[in-house]
Structure formats: structure tokens, C-alpha cells
Amino acid sequence: MEIEEHLIAAIEAANKAGAFLLEQESSSSLEIKEKHDNDYVTSADGASERLIIEHLRKFFPDERFFGEEGGAEERGGSAGRWIIDPIDGTTNFFRGLPNYTVSIAWELEPFKPLVGVVYNPRQKELFHAAQGLGAWCGEHRLAVSSISDPGKALLVCVPPHRRHDSAREYFATMERIFFATSDLRSFGSAALELSYIAAGRLDGYYERFLGYYDIAAGMAILQEAGGTIAPANDSLPFSDMECDVIASNGLLQTWMERTIRNH
Numbered sequence: 001m002e003i004e005e006h007l008i009a010a011i012e013a014a015n016k017a018g019a020f021l022l023e024q025e026s027s028s029s030l031e032i033k034e035k036h037d038n039d040y041v042t043s044a045d046g047a048s049e050r051l052i053i054e055h056l057r058k059f060f061p062d063e064r065f066f067g068e069e070g071g072a073e074e075r076g077g078s079a080g081r082w083i084i085d086p087i088d089g090t091t092n093f094f095r096g097l098p099n100y101t102v103s104i105a106w107e108l109e110p111f112k113p114l115v116g117v118v119y120n121p122r123q124k125e126l127f128h129a130a131q132g133l134g135a136w137c138g139e140h141r142l143a144v145s146s147i148s149d150p151g152k153a154l155l156v157c158v159p160p161h162r163r164h165d166s167a168r169e170y171f172a173t174m175e176r177i178f179f180a181t182s183d184l185r186s187f188g189s190a191a192l193e194l195s196y197i198a199a200g201r202l203d204g205y206y207e208r209f210l211g212y213y214d215i216a217a218g219m220a221i222l223q224e225a226g227g228t229i230a231p232a233n234d235s236l237p238f239s240d241m242e243c244d245v246i247a248s249n250g251l252l253q254t255w256m257e258r259t260i261r262n263h
Helices: 004-024 043-059 091-095 164-180 190-198 213-226 255-261
Strands: 032-036 037-041 064-067 071-073 081-088 100-107 113-120 124-130 134-137 154-159 182-184 203-211 228-231 241-246
Touching: 004 081, 004 100, 004 113, 004 124, 032 134, 037 043, 037 091, 043 064, 043 081, 043 100, 064 213, 081 190, 081 213, 100 190, 100 213, 113 190, 113 213, 124 190, 124 213, 134 213, 134 241, 154 164, 164 182, 164 203, 164 255, 190 203, 190 213, 190 241, 203 213, 203 255, 213 228, 213 241, 228 255, 241 255
Parallel strands: 064 081, 154 182, 154 203
Antiparallel strands: 032 037, 064 071, 081 100, 100 113, 113 124, 124 134, 203 241, 228 241
């Protein structure tokens, strides 16, 4: 089955990249650069992405790739496309925080991922999903939470650390969410946060100015676990380079969209 073959290859690639990143954590040769304001890249990001693409290309030589570091790479005539974030949570990675992930997705239609793998090597948790096959963390099948009351919900709200010009508007929205919910969190990896909603550990998520590579794998996992994800602005659909995201267990989606979009 085509989807299963892609899932197996993605899991293998994520495991390889995760093992490499664990080695790089203590490397004295790790290089850190600032791409843009508060947006960092390390020498491990590019190396991890190359490792992932090299592994996947052995099995799918004609498919396309879109990675955070390498951009879009067209090859052959296949409709299949891989979306890769070699380290989602780069700042966590080089600061020694455990919440970073390897994120790999595969799709046939734009922004409709069929396969998603999110691996947190520090905590040895591998989240994965394929359309029709369920969402899993290891051998444990995932399902979103049953919380429908915002007052009992645990949500993620991530300030626009790369876009300080949008901070006032964002914090006004965040304040409305904060006063209506139980509590807020931020883990520094969009892929991980979406996977946590899929696992029922969190109930909703709002963030702006993401790339598609940040969310593609987590999106597949969340949807297969029964959750919902949508653009924060319904007139601005997802694109490769800009995604404003509202995601939830599904039960809170209407409330979140109304709270965020109507202001």
C-alpha cells in the first residue's frame, strides 16, 4: 500500500535524524546563525535535512521535496511531495531544552498531508499517522480530548517572536483566550504542540507566521486523531511560507475561531 510505504520510510528517516541530532547536542563544532530576527539555524539543521532527503530518495527517487532549509526541490513527474522540518524548535535544540522534533510529512495534494511523523528524540516519543490508519505514539493509539468547555481547556498560544510589529494585536487576542480558559502553554515546536493535541494532552493551539513545514506532519497526526486545523484568517489559506493556525480537538474549534477571527 502506497501510504504505508511512505509512512515506514518517514519513520526510518525520522529515527536516523533523531539519532544524529542527539549526537550533535554535545558537539563542539555546532554552528549557530541568525537567519532573521529571533530565527536561528544551526549546522545540524541542514545536515539533518540532507540525511532525511537522502534516505527518502532511495525509495522514492522521483518525488519532490520541500524543506525548511533547502526550500523546494522539484524532481521527476511524481505528484508526491515530502515536507520536512529537520529541527522544529531549533532554539530549544541549541539551548539544551528537550522540546525539539524532527517533522516529516507526505502529500499528493497541496496542504492535505496523508502521512505525518513527528519525533522528539530527547523524550523518545515518535508520533505518526497515515490517512485511514490512525494516529499513534509508539504502540499507543492517539485520540483528542473530550473537553468542550473552554473554561476547562489547556491551550497553546505562541507570541509572534519573529514579528514584534504584530505583538499588540496578538496579545489582545491572547488575553481574551487566557481569561476564558484554564491555562496556556508554549513548547517551542509547532509539530510537537499539534501532536500533543492529538494525544489529548492539550486541547487547542493558536499561532501566526508559521511555515507549512512547521505544521504539515502535526496536521496529519492531529486530523487522524480526530482533531481540526484551519487558517486563523479564513480569507488567507495556508501557503508554503505562511500559515496562521487555529487547531483544536474539534470540540473547541468553533469557539476558538469565533474568539480569534471576530476581533
